[in-house]
Amino acid sequence: MTSLSSLSRLKLTLVLLWLLFALFALYTAVAHGLIYAPIGFVALATAVLVVALRAHARLSGFLHETTEVCARIRSGDFEARVINLDEEDALRQLSDNVNGAIDICDAFVRESLLAMQAASEGRYYRKIRQEGMLGMFSHSVEGINRAIDFLKEKDEADARNKRMVALTIERIRRLVESASHGNLDERIESDGFEGEYQELVTNMNGLMETISDPLKESIRVLEKLSEGDLTDEVRERYEGVFDDIKQAVNNTIARLERIVAEIQLASTSVKDSADGISSASLDLSRRTENQSSSLAQTASAMEQITATVEQNTSSARMVNEVSLKAKEVALQGRQVMKEAVESMSLISASSEKIAHISHLIDEIASQTNLLAINAAVEASRAGEAGRGFAVVAEEVRSLARRSSDASKEIRALNQESMAQVKAGNEHVENAGDLLDKIVGSVAALTERITEITSASEEQTIGINEINAAIANMDQVTQENVTMVKQNSDAAGSLTELADDLNQLITFFQLDAARASAATA
Amino acid sequence: MAKELYLSGKERVMTDDEIIVSKTDLKGHITYGNDVFCNIADYSTKEIIGAPHSILRHPEMPRCIFKLFWERIESGREIFAYVVNRGKQGDHYWVLAHVTPSFDANGKITGYHSNRRKATNAAVKAIKVLYATLLAEEAKASDRKTGLRNSYQRLQEILKEKGVDYDEFVLAL
Numbered sequence: 001m002t003s004l005s006s007l008s009r010l011k012l013t014l015v016l017l018w019l020l021f022a023l024f025a026l027y028t029a030v031a032h033g034l035i036y037a038p039i040g041f042v043a044l045a046t047a048v049l050v051v052a053l054r055a056h057a058r059l060s061g062f063l064h065e066t067t068e069v070c071a072r073i074r075s076g077d078f079e080a081r082v083i084n085l086d087e088e089d090a091l092r093q094l095s096d097n098v099n100g101a102i103d104i105c106d107a108f109v110r111e112s113l114l115a116m117q118a119a120s121e122g123r124y125y126r127k128i129r130q131e132g133m134l135g136m137f138s139h140s141v142e143g144i145n146r147a148i149d150f151l152k153e154k155d156e157a158d159a160r161n162k163r164m165v166a167l168t169i170e171r172i173r174r175l176v177e178s179a180s181h182g183n184l185d186e187r188i189e190s191d192g193f194e195g196e197y198q199e200l201v202t203n204m205n206g207l208m209e210t211i212s213d214p215l216k217e218s219i220r221v222l223e224k225l226s227e228g229d230l231t232d233e234v235r236e237r238y239e240g241v242f243d244d245i246k247q248a249v250n251n252t253i254a255r256l257e258r259i260v261a262e263i264q265l266a267s268t269s270v271k272d273s274a275d276g277i278s279s280a281s282l283d284l285s286r287r288t289e290n291q292s293s294s295l296a297q298t299a300s301a302m303e304q305i306t307a308t309v310e311q312n313t314s315s316a317r318m319v320n321e322v323s324l325k326a327k328e329v330a331l332q333g334r335q336v337m338k339e340a341v342e343s344m345s346l347i348s349a350s351s352e353k354i355a356h357i358s359h360l361i362d363e364i365a366s367q368t369n370l371l372a373i374n375a376a377v378e379a380s381r382a383g384e385a386g387r388g389f390a391v392v393a394e395e396v397r398s399l400a401r402r403s404s405d406a407s408k409e410i411r412a413l414n415q416e417s418m419a420q421v422k423a424g425n426e427h428v429e430n431a432g433d434l435l436d437k438i439v440g441s442v443a444a445l446t447e448r449i450t451e452i453t454s455a456s457e458e459q460t461i462g463i464n465e466i467n468a469a470i471a472n473m474d475q476v477t478q479e480n481v482t483m484v485k486q487n488s489d490a491a492g493s494l495t496e497l498a499d500d501l502n503q504l505i506t507f508f509q510l511d512a513a514r515a516s517a518a519t520a
Numbered sequence: 521m522a523k524e525l526y527l528s529g530k531e532r533v534m535t536d537d538e539i540i541v542s543k544t545d546l547k548g549h550i551t552y553g554n555d556v557f558c559n560i561a562d563y564s565t566k567e568i569i570g571a572p573h574s575i576l577r578h579p580e581m582p583r584c585i586f587k588l589f590w591e592r593i594e595s596g597r598e599i600f601a602y603v604v605n606r607g608k609q610g611d612h613y614w615v616l617a618h619v620t621p622s623f624d625a626n627g628k629i630t631g632y633h634s635n636r637r638k639a640t641n642a643a644v645k646a647i648k649v650l651y652a653t654l655l656a657e658e659a660k661a662s663d664r665k666t667g668l669r670n671s672y673q674r675l676q677e678i679l680k681e682k683g684v685d686y687d688e689f690v691l692a693l
């Protein structure tokens with residue numbers, strides 16, 4: 001403002017000066033009557049004034065523009081520049097310098113803004129170019145670039161830390177995962193870790209050793225134990241619960257060792273006893289078998305006797321039956337005899353009737369014959385007409401003759417029969433006597449036989465009782481045989497078991513010194 | 521392309537503390553260039569104001585780099601690029617250009633700004649190899665469009681092979 005007002009003052013002074021020149025020229029012209037000198041003077045003054053005013057206008061324009069540019073820059077508009085198309089002069093130098101100052105500010109501001117923007121996006125490689133930056137600009141650029149480097153390092157450290165944490169967590173998770181599945185051989189590879197992470201990983205690996213070492217040693221000892229080797233034990237020194245494991249394993253082995261030694265002793269004595277039982281029961285078995293075969297023989301002899309007695313009984317019974325039947329038949333015979341005698345007398349009566357009847361028949365036949373002869377005579381008289389009748393009369397005569405013959409035969413036969421009936425009667429009497437004698441003998445026989453039968457039956461009962469006793473004995477003996485066999489089998493398997501036990505026990509290898517101490 | 525550009529083969533170098541500054545409108549027409557710019561390119565301020573920025577274009581610059589360049593700044597992002605420029609007299613100079621959009625209060629792009637620093641010899645040596653490859657790719661193609669597409673693709677492949685993105689690659693040179 002001061003410059004401007006001073007410029008206006010300069011302009012006013014110039015105009016006043018020209019006016020002064022003009023008045024002075026007018027005065028000399030009027031006062032001295034001069035014309036050319038004053039006109040030339042005024043013209044010169046006017047020319048000087050015009051030049052001065054133009055210079056003034058240019059200067060004030062430049063100052064105005066520069067002022068405006070500075071104001072824009074001050075308000076943060078770095079687009080503003082003083083555009084001066086003039087050739088080299090002081091003002092051009094001035095405008096170049098003003099522009100140069102703005103340029104460096106513009107460059108610095110743009111660069112700073114973009115570099116910080118890039119840094120905020122993680123593009124740390126985009127720093128401010130140092131070239132062209134002088135003095136405080138250069139220091140500021142250095143400062144900002146250092147800040148960017150610091151951000152970068154911090155960011156990288158953060159990323160590294162994050163990576164490290166993630167890696168550590170991942171590795172430990174894997175370790176824990178496989179450990180929780182019983183795999184204690186997994187270790188974290190420590191490369192790729194730094195600082196405290198490395199330490200943590202090393203400690204984790206150490207922890208795994210702490211856990212796995214006593215377990216592994218216990219496994220070794222227990223595996224040997226499973227192969228019967230009782231000579232090993234957990235030897236390393238462990239702490240806390242791992243020492244508890246060690247003690248438990250070692251105590252188990254020590255106790256097992258003692259038990260095995262005792263079993264060895266016991267199994268030997270069991271075997272001895274079993275052997276004794278075995279040979280005794282073998283002996284017993286032999287004897288029982290003998291007894292059994294004797295009993296079998298006895299039984300079969302008894303069976304034969306029984307059969308004989310039973311046969312006797314049944315024979316006697318049969319004889320008895322037969323004699324009873326004989327007696328019955330004899331008695332029946334007696335009855336038949338009586339009936340025969342009665343029949344024979346009836347026959348005699350009938351025979352007499354037959355004789356009488358045959359006599360009658362004879363008479364009738366002879367009368368018939370006479371009648372037939374008469375008829376034949378009559379017929380021959382009748383001639384041809386009586387011819388058929390003559391034939392019939394002849395037939396009737398022949399019949400009468402044959403009837404008479406038959407009745408004669410019947411009479412003869414009847415007489416013969418009568419004679420035989422008489423003889424028969426005698427025979428029947430004799431037979432009746434004989435039958436009576438037979439009945440008597442049969443009765444005596446029956447009595448004997450009944451006695452025999454009852455004796456045989458008693459015998460049978462006795463024999464049956466003997467048989468039952470023998471069967472009983474046999475059964476008991478058989479049971480004995482079975483039991484003796486079972487006994488001997490049991491003794492045999494006991495021996496075998498004792499052998500097996502001995503065999504099994506030899507599976508264990510004992511620490512000789514400790515074992516003898518245990519059983520002593 | 522138009523007539524063969526004259527190349528003097530003379531290299532101009534920046535000092536360590538110089539910055540070449542220019543600003544353009546949205547189309548790449550220069551609205552401001554500082555004195556360092558004018559001096560190294562042998563242009564007067566008058567000549568550059570309003571001129572397209574391609575007046576500095578050197579034939580050894582692959583087109584695909586400018587494609588990437590414009591893609592980035594038009595999407596509102598910055599880009600670093602090694603650029604060889606041709607001055608008015610046919611001299612050339614290597615720079616590491618940092619081009620950024622300028623925004624108004626509403627975040628709208630109002631123009632572009634470029635700061636260029638001295639490119640180190642090592643970086644120039646390395647980038648020359650890449651640019652030669654990309655240029656060859658562009659020259660090989662029958663037309664400009666395919667050439668551009670092929671070299672752009674080639675650039676992506678090379679970066680992929682190196683396992684870095686473009687910015688990381690450039691800033692590490």
Ligand SMILES: Cc1cc2nc3c(=O)[nH]c(=O)nc-3n(C[C@H](O)[C@H](O)[C@H](O)COP(=O)(O)O)c2cc1C
Nearest residue numbers: 543544548573574576577578586605619632633634
């Ligand atoms: C702020 C800004 C600065 C630029 N600087 C250069 C430069 O230094 N050299 C250059 O060849 N092109 C530069 N360009 C790119 C040009 O505008 C142009 O795209 C490039 O020269 C390619 O020209 P072409 O499209 O005619 O082939 C710049 C563009 C912008 C927006």
